[in-house]
């Protein structure tokens with residue numbers, strides 16, 4: 001399956017939230033990365049048929065958004081950013097209800113599906129407790145389970161790891177990697193580290209626009225052998241930041257520890273050491289095209 005988004009636009013009153021968004025999304029995990037307010041949630045809500053676009057078109061497989069919304073909902077698992085729960089239902093009752101809504105009418109099949117999902121999100125022990133008593137992370141795990149019910153062909157998860165502890169993050173990651181093998185999983189986050197190795201396709205958004213689309217490998221290539229670290233004096237730092245992109249800086253008792261992106265890859269200052277570069281560096285490179293002045 002493929003998703004083709006063409007020239008999508010959305011405004012809230014006079015506020016532009018999406019402008020000219022064009023993306024092609026193939027089977028696998030697709031990472032949507034961008035700072036707060038970039039338009040990720042708006043885009044996901046449009047794809048999930050919850051919000052009408054102002055302009056542009058979206059094709060999901062053979063379905064056209066706006067024309068085939070019912071069919072799109074039938075193939076969709078969606079975990080919204082703010083996942084409201086029915087506090088007076090148990091986790092089990094809630095998932096059973098969602099499974100029924102998704103068309104799993106056979107009660108034995110439903111029981112098996114719910115039990116398996118509870119197991120996968122490590123909530124079997126708590127399944128009979130009311131959701132009102134769950135912690136934020138437990139609610140999120142039930143949210144993840146409901147998005148996976150019925151093995152949907154398209155899974156959209158908005159900031160899914162917010163509130164999860166490290167162990168649950170890893171567990172979720174593994175599950176997502178598995179799901180991404182034969183379907184489209186769209187994962188939005190503002191944390192570069194949340195984009196795992198198995199997420200081959202990426203888009204970076206800023207101010208409602210796509211500022212990068214490509215593979216993770218291509219993005220990493222941008223910063224390969226260009227990231228340097230070292231300790232400098234304040235006066236040196238003032239000069240350096242007018243010449244190159246500062247990825248991070250930290251004042252210490254011995255001077256300022258900096259991490260910079262050298263334009264041509266050459267050693268940027270005396271004592272600088274070449275550092276291993278990563279997705280966070282590439283993300284900052286795309287997001288901060290201007291020289292950082294602070």
Ligand SMILES: Nc1ncnc2c1ncn2[C@@H]1O[C@H](COP(=O)(O)OP(=O)(O)OP(=O)(O)O)[C@@H](O)[C@H]1O
Nearest residue numbers: 012015016017035036037038039040041042043190
């Ligand atoms: N219901 C709304 N009414 C008015 N403006 C909105 C509404 N929802 C979002 N916006 C605005 O649209 C823009 C995009 O917001 P959106 O929530 O899609 O971004 P996001 O990338 O998901 O951010 P976050 O990571 O904080 O969730 C922002 O400027 C936001 O203030």
